[in-house]
Amino acid sequence: MDERPIGLMDSGLGGLSVMRVLHKQLPDESLIFVGDQGHFPYGTKSQEELQQLVLKIGRFLVDQGIKMMIIACNTATGAALPLLQRELPVPVIGVIEPGATAAVNHHLKTVGVIGTASTIEKGAYPRTLHQFDANMTVYSHAAQPMVSIVEHGLTGTPTAQQTVDTELAYFDQHPVDGLILGCTHFPFLAAEIQRKMGDGVLLIDPAYETIKQAQELLTKHGLLTDKPSGMIRLYTTGERADLVAGAEKWLAGQFTSCDHVDL
Known part of the structure; x- marks a missing residue:
């Protein structure tokens, strides 16, 4: 069993829609989310820009000790999933x-x-x-x-x-x-x-099929935790108050901390 957290990222608040499904399906897992609101929106950026941004976030999450990364953003998945699967030492899945x-x-x-x-x-x-x-x-x-x-x-x-x-x-x-x-x-x-x-x-x-696949991968490799009540940590590259407001609304306030991070 593995108590390390699962990492997720998005260009902003959208990834919380994946995170809420993940938390509901696997409530014991600790989660770390990065909302890249400081660089929002992703939808109008070039592939090269997106790859640089997403790789920085991936490396930050690895530094936090994650056991898996979910790119909870379609734009970032399309631009950077193969790159992160090559560059990061943990399993990476997209949506x-x-x-x-x-x-x-x-x-x-x-x-x-x-x-x-x-x-x-x-x-x-x-x-x-x-x-x-x-x-x-x-x-x-x-x-x-x-x-x-x-x-x-x-x-x-x-x-x-x-x-x-x-x-x-x-x-x-x-x-x-x-x-x-x-x-x-x-x-x-x-x-x-x-x-x-x-x-x-x-x-x-x-989100539902994404979390199903994540759960199957974690189970297959013996990476699920056996400790209850995981922690949820949130980070934003933008205004902390914006992510807090979104998390209060979409996660029903179920988070441990929310901090700004410069990447």
Whole structure:
């Protein structure tokens, strides 16, 4: 058994949507989260910039003694997952392949993908989905402004619904059976997204399949802890108050500490 923490990172608050699932599924595990709010947004940065940022965070997490890293950010996964898997001495998993797996497991024929401009431009989801099912129809659409709605704490407001309605109008002409929330910020807008898309469209949050795969890997290698009540430490490269506000809302205040870090 291994008491070392699991590390997670995101460009901002979005990764908390993965962290809350992880904490619910594996409540005894200690967790360390880095929100790179000082460099937000990731969706408009080059691959080279993203790789440098994510690698710095990965090395910081390794210095904190983690046993596994989860890139809880679709944009960062698309840009830097292979690099981190090569460079870091711990297992590293991302959220794109699990998200695609979840869609395929639901036997969907027509799937939408929404994400940041970078995620959609790189085409990682259609490429991965078609590796699993060459006949699947995939419609990808960038919805960058929805990320800022979450970062600014505007979920559940008329502004949030208006933004979602505008950004997802694309699917009025491209109907789908399911929609992959290809940005970890988007599960926090699930209610608004479901209202726009309709009850007949299945929303797919990659976090659940990601944590399933993480749990299987930890179990296989004997890395799960056998000590109860893990600690949750949060770090931000931006304003500490912003991450605290997000964690109070999305983690129900279940964190041990929150600090600023310069990377």
